[in-house]
Amino acid sequence: MTDRLPGFNTLAIHAGAAPDKSTGARATPIYQTASFVFDDVDHAASLFGLQAFGNIYSRITNPTNAVLEERIAALEGGTAAVAVASGHAAEFLTMNALMQPGDEFIAADKLYGGSINQFNHAYKNFGWNVVWADTDDPSSFERAITPRTRAIFCESIANPGGVITDIAALSAIAKRHNIPLVVDNTMATPYLIRPFEHGADIVVHSATKFLGGHGNSIGGLVVDGGTFNWAGDDRYPALSQPRPEYAGMVLSETFGNFAFAIAIRVLGLRDLGPALAPFNAFLILNGIETLPLRMQRHCDNALAIATHLSRHAAVDWVSYPGLESDRYHGLARRYAPLGSGAVFTLGLKGGYEAGVKLVSNLQLFSHLANIGDTRSLVIHPASTTHRQLTDPQKISAGAGPEVVRLSIGLEDPADLIEDLDAALSA
Template sequence: MSDRLPGFSTLAVHAGAQPDPTTGARATPIYQTTSFVFNDADHAASLFGLQAFGNIYTRIGNPTNAVLEERVAALEGGTAALAVASGHAAQVVVLQQLLQPGDEFIAARKLYGGSINQFTHAFKSFGWNVVWADPDDIASFERAVTPRTKAIFIESIANPAGSITDIEAISTVARKAGVPLIVDNTLASPYLIRPIDHGADIVVHSLTKFLGGHGNSIGGIIVDAGTFDWSTGGKYPMLSEPRPEYHGIRLQETFGNFAFAIACRVLGLRDLGPALSPFNAFMILTGIETLPLRMQKHCDNAKAVAEFLAGHPAVAAVNYAGLASDPYHRLARKYAPKGAGAVFTFSLKGGYDAGVSLVSKLQLFSHLANVGDTRSLVIHPASTTHSQLDDAAKVKSGAGPDVVRLSIGIEDKEDLIADLEQALSA
């Protein structure tokens, strides 16, 4: 191509990929191997010493996974990426590079229920402490900052409520505190929002959701924006101090604006081991090729369904930022002008029992714990994904007892509306 910067749809199909040099295969092959042969002893030593890039062992890196990493980094506008086994694995690997026992990170209250559980309970075993802030009150992030704060974590579009987070405002807080802003961009995908453009330093995804898009493969990814100076103030010794396992290399000094992605690979993935299988990487790559087409259809359908629900007598409220009446509509127009996403919630006048009943009566919607599928999905968060929270915490996270979450697929919108109509009438 010329010097023209490729567009999003072109990157979704081509970024990171070339015809296979041996066979000429146009689709990226599945390199289903554990290990890779070294050229000689010196080549092996240079790979293990981080003096050369190349393949050693699929737990650390794989050519199929490398195409996926380069593609998502290109779509997000980052310098490098690392694919791992799941979105939860991505969060563990990211925070392992940033936190020492006793350190803190600030997280928005409106998060996926599994992340709330991971942050509140599992991370205690590592001595990592979460401090909660309200994404609707930017000052609450400022109040939460202490000398122990090492990161801020938010979702671009919050799960399950579909509310839009003011990334730029929270980025300003992070900059003032001298800590990186981590944004989970799973529900938006880079088609709708690119958090790095708004001040994010690290982006994570559950590849399982909209990027893969077909509900057939689990994966996660970490994208390094290349924007944070890890040597400032000695806060991040994993990146700024000599690494004894690599003969004293300082990752920030050696790898510059993709040092964080390298740290996640050679200090996190290498030792914790949550590797993504090459087969899953292949499946997710195939899904990403149609991401722009799918996401626009998802969003168009979601808006139509939300408008229908907003006028239904059995519905108490609809929380969808694509509606002009929604309190997050202004932020949606700023951050996601192509659409406010495909995951949102609505409240039923019949409360908890009505929510449980509705999901059992839907026929086209699948009742399961996932989002971002081509198929439309439904769940009652208070009895499932957020059931580990007390009632007050459920409400704060957008998963109150009367709330139903929808993930709108790419079917015909008229069929989705008809299914909801029959279930609500019943």
């Protein structure tokens, strides 16, 4: 092939992968092993000292996982990636590399409920403090910056409301203050939005969702954009200061534009341990091969169903940026021209009780706490995923009492509409 970068569809199938050298197997093998044999003592020493790349122990590196890491880095346009046990693990290891006790990060207020809970409560155990800003008002992020701010965090498409975030506006603020912008790209996937192209520095994923795409495996990913200069910045000692466990090595000096990914691996995975199982990496890799096809069908189906529900007598409102009437439609056309994703919310005129009844009456839609499956899914966030939040927090996160979240799958849209109509009538 020429030096031309392959297209997205080609990368989704081939990036990071090659026929197995020892067996000729075309599919990436599952290297279901805990550890790896060293060539000799010197080889072992070079691996442990970060003087050479290779496999030591599957908590830190694994050949199956490495293919997944190379593939998502290629699809996102990053310099390197690290596969971890879950999306929550990806967020946690990212903050572990950025934060010290007493530090702060600014988070958009429209986020997945589990992230809100993690940021508000679990992170306090580490002395990490979240400051909330208004997703719809980029200036609120700038007003929240203090000398202790170490990152800005947002979702490209927010869960559950399908809100499109103005990534470029947040990036401009982050760059003015020389702090990294972290974007959770789970809902969009790189098929719809590539945050690095809009100024992000780090991308995280719950690979459990659309990347894997079949609801059969848990996984997370951290992607290094290679765009932030960590060298000499005392605010980020994990990257800019000598590491005593590696004979005084400074990761930013040694590894340059993929130093953040190295920090996630050798300081995060090594010591905290949320490793991705090779079998799950294999399943997620298989899912990514059909990502472009699935995401387009997801988006097409979602637009058809959101349009139908926006006209239904039992529905008060629909929040889906693909609708021309939606307040985020302009941002959707700018950031996600191929489609606005598969997940959206609607508000029922009957409020909380109507939401509970709807999820109980649907037949094709599965009532469960996940998104991004081939199957269509439904949940009432106020009674489930966002239950732990206060009422004002629920409303701020787009999960008020009347809200139902739909994750539209790959079924025939006419069948999904018939199921929804029957359940709403009931």
